[in-house]
Amino acid sequence: MDSGKSFSRQTSFGSDQVILYHEALNPRSDFGQLEKLLTNLDDKEKESLKDLKKYLLQKEGAWLLDLQMLDFVSGLLEHRSLNPDIRVKMLRLLAAGAARQDFSSFLQMDRKNRSLMKFANLFDELSVEEQKGVALFLCNAFSSGKGSEWVMYGSTWKLNDDTETSNVRIASKVAGYSMVSYTPSLQEYGSALIYNIALKETKALLVPKNKYTEEDLPSVQLDYSTVTNEDIMNSTDTSATQFVTLKVYNDVAAELSMAILKYIKKTKNPPEEILYRCVRSLVKFSHVIPTDLLSCIAMVQVDLDELVKGQSGRIDTEMSTLRSKLVSAKE
Incomplete structure (x- = not known):
């Protein structure tokens, strides 16, 4: 299976390298399809979508990734009534962004509402394509030291039902479910996420x-x-x-x-x-x-x-x- 993986030396022990996925993603295609699916955006949402395009496709800086964009992304993930393909495309775009080292600033902005990790926590309720997007996103977050620290954050916080969890527990849930899945690509991503977690100091x-x-x-x-x-x-x-x-x-x-x-x-x-x-x-x-x-x-x-x-x-x-x-x- 051609998983489109690549390697980075951001964190390692011995000769081992963190596993990231670049070639498995096509942000230009995913963005084009997402634009076609989003037909009723207000002006602020259109602005966020435009800025996301500049960041991912035109390689502009992380200064474009602001709280308005985080609210826009979170809204698309949280509204279950939307076409599920919207969530799949957004997750793949998040995974493409996470492969960039400067994306960690966007992850840090989510420390208040925990929207991204709360969505990942629903992993066992998601479609296979959504699961693939979440697993790719968390794998690629290891592209930088700060990104991996966000995934591995161990201090507890509360879900909506007052259950306590943490970023690393949710990442472990995603990795474990993927590993025992019957979908070969999820097994690939799950093994990579486990490996990256094990590599982390x-x-x-x-x-x-x-x-x-x-x-x-x-x-x-x-x-x-x-x-x-x-x-x-x-x-x-x-x-x-x-x-x-x-x-x-x-x-x-x-x-x-x-x-x-x-x-x-x-x-x-x-x-x-x-x-x-x-x-x-x-x-x-x-x-x-x-x-x-x-x-x-x-x-x-x-x-x-x-x-x-x-x-x-x-x-x-x-x-x-x-x-x-x-x-x-x-x-």
């Missing part, structure tokens, strides 16, 4: 095991700071120290691990690229939630050695690392 603390036990940690005030993936994944003295990450990250890592394991169990002959992303992500997660990952494997009842071994040299290399980490976690 983690808020963590290196804690001496002789100072704090597992029971102590939840009640201890710890000063978390950003730790590089290289530090986490190259740590060797696991008998004396452990990396402790924020609970929201642990929860997301477990949720995404479950989605990966379910995908591996149910998919016959998965594409090598997707399988590599899955195993590489599990390797990262095994360094921060090794015990939880063992529990996930037991719950899904999947034999990774049987299903994964021999698919490719690079996957076998990652499986060797994963196996070693899980064996240590059992001891």
Whole structure:
């Protein structure tokens, strides 16, 4: 499958690169179709549509992306009575915009109403084409450091029903649903989003095991700071120290691990690229939630050695690392 993916070195561990999608999108075509679908716009809405065209097609600056445009975009996404093709085209245009590093300023403007993430939270209620647009949008948001921080924002906020959630929890929901979908393109985008989340540097603390036990940690005030993936994944003295990450990250890592394991169990002959992303992500997660990952494997009842071994040299290399980490976690 030609997914139109490309790679960026914005965030990485080892030789890995964040996965972005440029060629999978055609903003000129999507914009032309969106214009034909939008027939009853007022003057302000026409102005926002014109500015969006300048930004996406004429490559003008992010100064065009203002609150008026955010209200315009949010309105199109929120009004379910509109033709669903309008939402699909707008989501694809958002994905094209998110591939630009300066788009992060538009994402930051949505911190008050959370319109974009609230729409993404409806992922399981959307059509497949809408789901593809949301997944592409969140993947491409990793094009910049600030964009990835917006996706990974872990502080909680309330949905309309007063349920608490966070950006990273919604991103995890989108990635997980996509990964276990029966639509190949969604599996592609879901694996890329999981991979990008795994690549993102983690808020963590290196804690001496002789100072704090597992029971102590939840009640201890710890000063978390950003730790590089290289530090986490190259740590060797696991008998004396452990990396402790924020609970929201642990929860997301477990949720995404479950989605990966379910995908591996149910998919016959998965594409090598997707399988590599899955195993590489599990390797990262095994360094921060090794015990939880063992529990996930037991719950899904999947034999990774049987299903994964021999698919490719690079996957076998990652499986060797994963196996070693899980064996240590059992001891």
